[in-house]
Amino acid sequence: MSDNQGSFSSLDPGNRILMGPGPSDMHPRVYQAMGAPLTGHLDPYFIKVMDETKTLLRYVFQTENKLTFPISATGSAGMETCICNLVEPGDEVLICISGVFGERMAEMVKRHGGQLNRLVSEPGQPISVKQLREALESCQPKLVGLVHAETSTGVLQPLEEIIEVIHEYNALVLVDTVASLGGTPVKVDDWNIDVCYTGSQKCLSAPPGLSPVTFNDRAVEMIAHRKVPVDSWYLDLTLINSYWNEDRIYHHTAPINLIYALREALILIHEEGIDEVQVRHNINYQAFAAGIDAMGLKFFVNEPHRAPTINPIIAPEGVEEASVRQALLENYGIELGGGLGLLKGKAWRIGLMGQSSKRDHVILCLTALEETLRLQGYDKINSGIAAASDVYQANI
Amino acid sequence: MSDNQGSFSSLDPGNRILMGPGPSDMHPRVYQAMGAPLTGHLDPYFIKVMDETKTLLRYVFQTENKLTFPISATGSAGMETCICNLVEPGDEVLICISGVFGERMAEMVKRHGGQLNRLVSEPGQPISVKQLREALESCQPKLVGLVHAETSTGVLQPLEEIIEVIHEYNALVLVDTVASLGGTPVKVDDWNIDVCYTGSQKCLSAPPGLSPVTFNDRAVEMIAHRKVPVDSWYLDLTLINSYWNEDRIYHHTAPINLIYALREALILIHEEGIDEVQVRHNINYQAFAAGIDAMGLKFFVNEPHRAPTINPIIAPEGVEEASVRQALLENYGIELGGGLGLLKGKAWRIGLMGQSSKRDHVILCLTALEETLRLQGYDKINSGIAAASDVYQANI
Numbered sequence: 001m002s003d004n005q006g007s008f009s010s011l012d013p014g015n016r017i018l019m020g021p022g023p024s025d026m027h028p029r030v031y032q033a034m035g036a037p038l039t040g041h042l043d044p045y046f047i048k049v050m051d052e053t054k055t056l057l058r059y060v061f062q063t064e065n066k067l068t069f070p071i072s073a074t075g076s077a078g079m080e081t082c083i084c085n086l087v088e089p090g091d092e093v094l095i096c097i098s099g100v101f102g103e104r105m106a107e108m109v110k111r112h113g114g115q116l117n118r119l120v121s122e123p124g125q126p127i128s129v130k131q132l133r134e135a136l137e138s139c140q141p142k143l144v145g146l147v148h149a150e151t152s153t154g155v156l157q158p159l160e161e162i163i164e165v166i167h168e169y170n171a172l173v174l175v176d177t178v179a180s181l182g183g184t185p186v187k188v189d190d191w192n193i194d195v196c197y198t199g200s201q202k203c204l205s206a207p208p209g210l211s212p213v214t215f216n217d218r219a220v221e222m223i224a225h226r227k228v229p230v231d232s233w234y235l236d237l238t239l240i241n242s243y244w245n246e247d248r249i250y251h252h253t254a255p256i257n258l259i260y261a262l263r264e265a266l267i268l269i270h271e272e273g274i275d276e277v278q279v280r281h282n283i284n285y286q287a288f289a290a291g292i293d294a295m296g297l298k299f300f301v302n303e304p305h306r307a308p309t310i311n312p313i314i315a316p317e318g319v320e321e322a323s324v325r326q327a328l329l330e331n332y333g334i335e336l337g338g339g340l341g342l343l344k345g346k347a348w349r350i351g352l353m354g355q356s357s358k359r360d361h362v363i364l365c366l367t368a369l370e371e372t373l374r375l376q377g378y379d380k381i382n383s384g385i386a387a388a389s390d391v392y393q394a395n396i
Numbered sequence: 397m398s399d400n401q402g403s404f405s406s407l408d409p410g411n412r413i414l415m416g417p418g419p420s421d422m423h424p425r426v427y428q429a430m431g432a433p434l435t436g437h438l439d440p441y442f443i444k445v446m447d448e449t450k451t452l453l454r455y456v457f458q459t460e461n462k463l464t465f466p467i468s469a470t471g472s473a474g475m476e477t478c479i480c481n482l483v484e485p486g487d488e489v490l491i492c493i494s495g496v497f498g499e500r501m502a503e504m505v506k507r508h509g510g511q512l513n514r515l516v517s518e519p520g521q522p523i524s525v526k527q528l529r530e531a532l533e534s535c536q537p538k539l540v541g542l543v544h545a546e547t548s549t550g551v552l553q554p555l556e557e558i559i560e561v562i563h564e565y566n567a568l569v570l571v572d573t574v575a576s577l578g579g580t581p582v583k584v585d586d587w588n589i590d591v592c593y594t595g596s597q598k599c600l601s602a603p604p605g606l607s608p609v610t611f612n613d614r615a616v617e618m619i620a621h622r623k624v625p626v627d628s629w630y631l632d633l634t635l636i637n638s639y640w641n642e643d644r645i646y647h648h649t650a651p652i653n654l655i656y657a658l659r660e661a662l663i664l665i666h667e668e669g670i671d672e673v674q675v676r677h678n679i680n681y682q683a684f685a686a687g688i689d690a691m692g693l694k695f696f697v698n699e700p701h702r703a704p705t706i707n708p709i710i711a712p713e714g715v716e717e718a719s720v721r722q723a724l725l726e727n728y729g730i731e732l733g734g735g736l737g738l739l740k741g742k743a744w745r746i747g748l749m750g751q752s753s754k755r756d757h758v759i760l761c762l763t764a765l766e767e768t769l770r771l772q773g774y775d776k777i778n779s780g781i782a783a784a785s786d787v788y789q790a791n792i
Contacts, residue, residue, distance in 0.1 A: 008448055008663045011432040011656055013441045020436050022649055031431045034653065036407040038603065040416050040731045045409045052404055072605065073469035076648045077630045084628075108629045201649055207434065209468065209605055209651030231627050232480075233504045234473045250736065252470045253418055253597055255605030257430065258651070260407055267404045335436045340646065 017356070019365055020337035021151045021310055021349045022179070023201035023208050024356035026265070030206060033264035034257050041254045050244060053259055056266035060181060060204070060274060061196060061214045063188035069244040070210040070262060071235065072255050075178045075199030078211025080108050081235040082174050082195050085223050086143050089113030094141040094171070096127045099152035100341040101176060105145045112231060117141060123342060124301045126157040129165055136169045142222075144171045149180035149307035151202075152340040154300055154349070156184065156307040160191050167192060172219055178202060181212075182269060183281040183309035183353055194219045200258070203281070203309055205354030206265035209258045213237075265354075281308055284357045287391035288350070291366040291384025300347055309357075312339065312347040319378050321348055324369070327376070332368045359392060413752070415761055416733035417547045417706055417745045418575070419597035419604050420752035422661070426602060429660035430653045437650045446640060449655055452662035456577060456600070456670060457592060457610045459584035465640040466606040466658060467631065468651050471574045471595030474607025476504050477631040478570050478591050481619050482539050485509030490537040490567070492523045495548035496737040497572060501541045508627060513537060519738060520697045522553040525561055532565045538618075540567045545576035545703035548736040550696055550745070552580065552703040556587050563588060568615055574598060577608075578665060579677040579705035579749055590615045596654070599677070599705055601750030602661035605654045609633075661750075677704055680753045683787035684746070687762040687780025696743055705753075708735065708743040715774050717744055720765070723772070728764045755788060 018025050039046045050069075057068050071078045083105065087093055093114040095106040098121040109116045119135045121127045127146070136144075144166045149156050159175065166173050172194040177186050181196075182203030188196050194216050201208035215223075215237070223237060230236040234252070242249040269277050285308035292299065292313060300312035315321035321338060325348060328334040337349035350365065366384040373381045414421050435442045446465075453464050467474050479501065483489055489510040491502040494517040505512045513535045517523045523542070532540075540562045545552050555571065562569050568590040573582050577592075578599030584592050590612050597604035611619075611633070619633060626632040630648070638645040665673050681704035688695065688709060696708040711717035717734060721744060724730040733745035746761065762780040769777045 008452070008659070008666070011429050011445070011660065013433050013435045013439070013445075015433055016435050016439070018434065018436060023434055023436065023652065026434055033407050035427045035431050037409050037411055038414065038419055038422055039409045039412050040414060040419065040733075041604070043409070043412070043725070043731060049407070056404070073473065073630065074648045074651065077469065080628065080630045104629070111625060111627050111629055113627075199649070207651065207653045208437070208649040209654055229507060231507050231509075232476065232631075233500070233507055234469065234476045234631075235628075252472045253595070253604040255470065255603065255651075255654070256419065257603045257657075258605055258654070261653075263404070264407065270404070329439070335439060337436075 015333050017332065017334045017361055017364065019351050019356055019361060020335045021351050022199065022353065024205050024351060024353040026205055026207060027268055027355050029268065030261050030264045034207060034261035036260050038256055041256060042248060042250065046256060047248065049259060049263055053263045053266065054244070056263060056270060057212050057214070059270055060266060061188045062186065062190065063214050065188065065214045065216050067220055067241060068214040070200065070212045070259065071240070072252060073211060074208055075197070075211045076104065077235065078197035078199065078213050079105060079176060081213055081237060082197055083108040084112045084230050084232045084235055085237045086172065086174065086195065086219065087112050087114040088226055088228055090115060092117065092139055092141045093143045093145065094119060094135060094139060095145040096132070097121065098126055098147060098155045098157065099150035101147045101150055101152060105147070105176065124153060124155060126155050126305050127162070129161050132162055132165055136165070141171045143174055145174040147176040148186065149184065149309055151179045151310050153343065154307050154310050154312045155305055163192055172222065179307060179310050179353070182277060183357065184307065185278055188214055200262050203353045204262070204265050204269070206262040207258055209255055210262055281352065281357045283391065283395045284352050284359065284362050287388040288352060288362045288366070290391050291362070291388035294387035295366070295370060295382050295384040296380060300343060309351065309353045311350045311352065312343055313350055314347050316378055316380070319373060319376060321345060324348070324372050324376060327372045328368055332364065334365060334368055362388060411729050413728065413730045413757055413760065415747050415752055415757060416731045417747050418595065418749060420601050420747060420749040422601055422603060423664055423751050425664065426657050426660045430603060430657035432656050434652055437652060438644060438646065442652060443644065445655060445659055449659045449662065450640065452659060452666060453608050453610070455666055456662060457584045458582065458586065459610050461584065461610045461612050463616055463637060464610040466596065466608045466655065467636070468648060469607060470604055471593070471607045472500065473631065474593035474595065474609050475501060475572060477609055477633060478593055479504040480508045480626050480628045480631055481633045482568065482570065482591065482615065483508050483510040484622055484624055486511060488535055488537045489513065489539045489541065490515060490531060490535060491541040493517065494522055494543060494551045494553065495546035497543045497546055497548060501543070501572065520549060520551060522551050522701050523558070525557050528558055528561055532561070537567045539570055541570040543572040544582065545580065545705055547575045547706050549739065550703050550706050550708045551701055559588055568618065575703060575706050575749070578673060579753065580703065581674055584610055596658050599749045600658070600661050600665070602658040603654055605651055606658055677748065677753045679787065679791045680748050680755065680758050683784040684748060684758045684762070686787050687758070687784035690783035691762070691766060691778050691780040692776060696739060705747065705749045707746045707748065708739055709746055710743050712774055712776070715769060715772060717741060720744070720768050720772060723768045724764055728760065730761060730764055758784060
């Protein structure tokens with residue numbers, strides 16, 4: 001390179017059918033919106049786009065929270081924004097852990113100086129109300145963190161009752177909805193979630209690179225009464241809010257094209273209706289699950305604790321999970337996720353999120369998985385198509 | 397919105413000529429690359445794209461540093477990545493300040509627990525070697541931070557001699573090249589810059605949202621010998637490097653479309669040649685400066701300390717700077733920046749960066765500025781076109 005040599009071809013990834021743990025497929029309108037002409041980050045037109053994006057995020061989060069906007073980085077930065085703004089050195093925090101992302105939240109609490117209490121669920125299980133009550137009897141956290149849909153294990157954490165219990169103990173509730181928002185009900189105001197973040201690239205089907213967050217007044221109040229400044233400048237919510245609210249004080253140059261794309265992805269959800277979007281996710285999950293059962297394959301998580309958006313399926317004995325994924329990618333352009341954390345090398349993570357939650361994707365994925373397993377010498381597999389089809393017929 | 401009302405129209409920002417402090421214009425090929433089909437963040441095709449992006453970044457940074465890749469957030473996150481990985485609580489640090497971005501660097505040192513020493517230049521001036529030597533006699537920093545082209549004031553900090561002096565005192569050198577890399581020479585290896593970061597959206601003309609960084613072995617070594625973990629999880633370089641190097645360990649979901657776009661923007665620079673790109677920036681700056689002088693307007697910074705990429709021009713007495721910017725935006729689609737920091741309300745910041753550093757932009761900007769000032773009642777203005785044209789003729 002130093003002598004100005006080297007050649008680089010045009011981008012040509014080919015088509016993908018994105019059924020891993022994210023990113024998921026993007027609608028053609030989202031690609032188009034992302035390619036709209038760039039403006040400045042304080043341009044009057046872009047400011048209107050920012051305001052509309054906030055309004056649409058409130059709709060998807062089902063909240064009236066004023067402090068609702070995307071952080072200019074990926075989902076884990078949204079997680080860290082919540083932790084580093086709410087946790088001061090020495091603050092007691094309880095994190096509920098059902099997989100890698102709960103562990104990540106716990107790790108962040110430690111890095112930002114919090115006094116960490118961990119509550120770990122049984123593998124493949126959510127935290128129960130009883131477990132939580134016991135934990136809250138033995139510590140006094142100001143904040144309790146939960147992962148709604150744990151992308152690594154596919155566990156869906158029931159929230160409504162557990163949030164009431166947390167509030168009984170006067171702690172704030174932080175919920176990770178990276179793999180759930182838009183795919184299964186999340187009602188920030190009705191459920192009294194104090195702080196919530198998500199990622200752009202899963203059920204919202206916008207490009208990766210943004211992390212929407214929403215904070216209620218109680219959480220904003222807690223930040224306003226901090227004793228020491230937030231240790232991160234880039235993720236200091238008070239500074240970021242001064243750019244996203246009517247003050248419009250420069251903080252950083254917003255990733256304008258990503259925000260164009262997020263706005264369009266949210267408009268698509270708004271047009272379809274948030275309830276209808278969730279019904280669609282549920283039907284596609286039901287069809288997929290019926291197919292997997294009929295094929296004789298096993299989910300890692302049992303009902304009723306499955307997230308309908310991300311499904312770890314155990315690779316049968318004698319089947320190498322990575323080579324199946326490779327074959328699906330090469331022969332069909334289908335991307336599945338490998339196992340993460342305790343499922344590494346043992347399962348496929350199959351995502352049914354956003355624009356990837358579609359009948360054609362479900363049917364093709366089941367077919368391709370069946371054919372691939374057979375080609376790789378696993379002959380105990382049945383067809384899942386009739387069972388999946390029955391679910392679609394019953395829901396017409 | 398809660399009753400599912402509200403209507404949102406298609407994005408239609410219109411065309412902009414981006415001559416502010418960034419973002420700058422993007423080439424049509426960059427828009428196209430950004431819209432290539434999304435893949436997963438561990439897809440074999442995307443891994444090739446990541447490797448090519450690293451190779452191209454090394455070309456633009458003029459370095460062989462292995463640790464060279466973009467941080468998945470905007471330029472200020474690149475700044476914070478450097479600070480939070482290199483500075484441990486109690487570490488002594490010296491920051492050289494010629495404007496808002498030097499101040500930002502100093503603020504970050506404090507937030508991450510560093511013991512801060514500030515060296516502030518005269519307004520519109522860089523730090524001199526003499527000032528630096530004096531400062532280094534009165535403290536023992538492990539790290540000295542400098543801003544190469546200060547976007548808020550337009551000051552270009554000479555680097556080569558000052559870096560030698562810093563190394564005499566056994567400190568590492570951190571350079572902000574957000575507004576210089578690609579627009580004026582930055583030779584990371586030849587000049588012995590230990591750590592360097594930039595933004596995607598200025599002279600590189602990629603979309604905003606990424607911050608390329610490069611660390612030499614000495615800096616990598618310093619991080620390896622940290623006593624405490626980095627307080628930020630998202631910006632922990634050791635974790636991010638495990639994703640960008642051959643280990644490919646999942647850290648976060650990369651902003652894939654932005655990396656597609658950055659790669660294409662870097663290919664454009666590679667095709668033109670990094671030296672030729674800098675010559676182009678210099679000629680356009682010379683023509684612009686000749687025009688501004690002929691018009692009777694004043695730069696904030698005197699030669700030889702002007703960054704050729706970002707030019708604060710003082711609004712003449714009696715002229716309201718904001719209304720001139722508004723008229724340029726409405727009548728021409730030209731975006732200039734307002735003053736920032738000590739220049740707030742007093743100057744326009746005119747960027748000549750990346751794809752915005754073009755003859756047609758320079759000539760149109762000078763013409764539109766002249767006409768607008770006249771329309772707003774300022775009649776002491778001359779034409780700058782002949783003077784600018786002479787520069788172009790002399791450089792054919």
